[in-house]
Amino acid sequence: SNELTQPPSVSVSPGQTATVACSGEKVGSKYVCWYQQKAGQSPTLVIYQDFKRPSGIPERFSGSNSGSSATLTIRETHIMDEADYYCQIYDSGKWVFGGGTKLTVL
Amino acid sequence: EEQLVESGGGLVQPGGSLRLACAASGFSFSGDEMNWVRQAPGKGLEWIAYISGDGSTRDYGDSVKGRFSISRDDAKNSLSLEMNSLRVEDTAVYYCVREGDFGDHDAFDIWGQGTKVTVSS
Numbered sequence: 001s002n003e004l005t006q007p008p009s010v011s012v013s014p015g016q017t018a019t020v021a022c023s024g025e026k027v028g029s030k031y032v033c034w035y036q037q038k039a040g041q042s043p044t045l046v047i048y049q050d051f052k053r054p055s056g057i058p059e060r061f062s063g064s065n066s067g068s069s070a071t072l073t074i075r076e077t078h079i080m081d082e083a084d085y086y087c088q089i090y091d092s093g094k095w096v097f098g099g100g101t102k103l104t105v106l
Numbered sequence: 107e108e109q110l111v112e113s114g115g116g117l118v119q120p121g122g123s124l125r126l127a128c129a130a131s132g133f134s135f136s137g138d139e140m141n142w143v144r145q146a147p148g149k150g151l152e153w154i155a156y157i158s159g160d161g162s163t164r165d166y167g168d169s170v171k172g173r174f175s176i177s178r179d180d181a182k183n184s185l186s187l188e189m190n191s192l193r194v195e196d197t198a199v200y201y202c203v204r205e206g207d208f209g210d211h212d213a214f215d216i217w218g219q220g221t222k223v224t225v226s227s
Contacts, residue, residue: 031211033213035214042219042220043201043214048208048213048215049209049210049211054215084150086150088213095153097152100150
């Protein structure tokens with residue numbers, strides 16, 4: 001199965017480190033991308049190829065992938081990081097998204 | 107500025123048809139792989155269609171295969187999605203998305219603002 005599972009929600013205090021997990025049978029053998037979607041906005045790419053950041057994405061955002069789980073880590077979390085985060089892989093000619101994780105910063 | 111602007115969304119009855127358009131600007135478009143992604147109200151992202159840079163290859167998600175058709179017109183820097191036999195569950199915001207080439211791997215690096223499609227009687 002190429003399904004991706006994410007926790008529905010994660011909470012973090014400002015300044016702390018947030019981690020968002022993405023698990024699935026195919027995760028460890030595929031490159032994982034992460035997208036951030038703030039309320040009322042279109043998604044934005046924040047991590048590609050497991051751990052690489054597009055230009056303009058702060059170094060606070062990092063990614064890792066091993067075994068059957070990938071992780072998005074946000075250090076020194078800001079209020080502006082509050083958003084939904086989606087993981088994604090490409091498998092057998094199809095793009096697959098995880099169900100999304102709502103990150104709350106409070 | 108690299109930009110994608112969707113249009114064509116609206117209210118349609120079940121069983122009806124709708125054609126979405128996406129205008130690209132600020133980047134080459136010709137030769138770029140393109141996709142459509144949708145998001146039902148309060149739900150997550152769902153990839154639904156892909157077209158290769160030269161238009162020769164098209165792939166679809168299982169939920170829309172046989173009903174939706176993706177096409178492109180490089181002369182007009184435009185992408186289209188023809189949607190037929192629409193169902194209530196097709197109600198969503200539809201995003202036009204560029205699939206950027208990052209070397210070893212692609213990723214969705216440019217997203218439009220989305221166009222809303224409502225299927226209801």
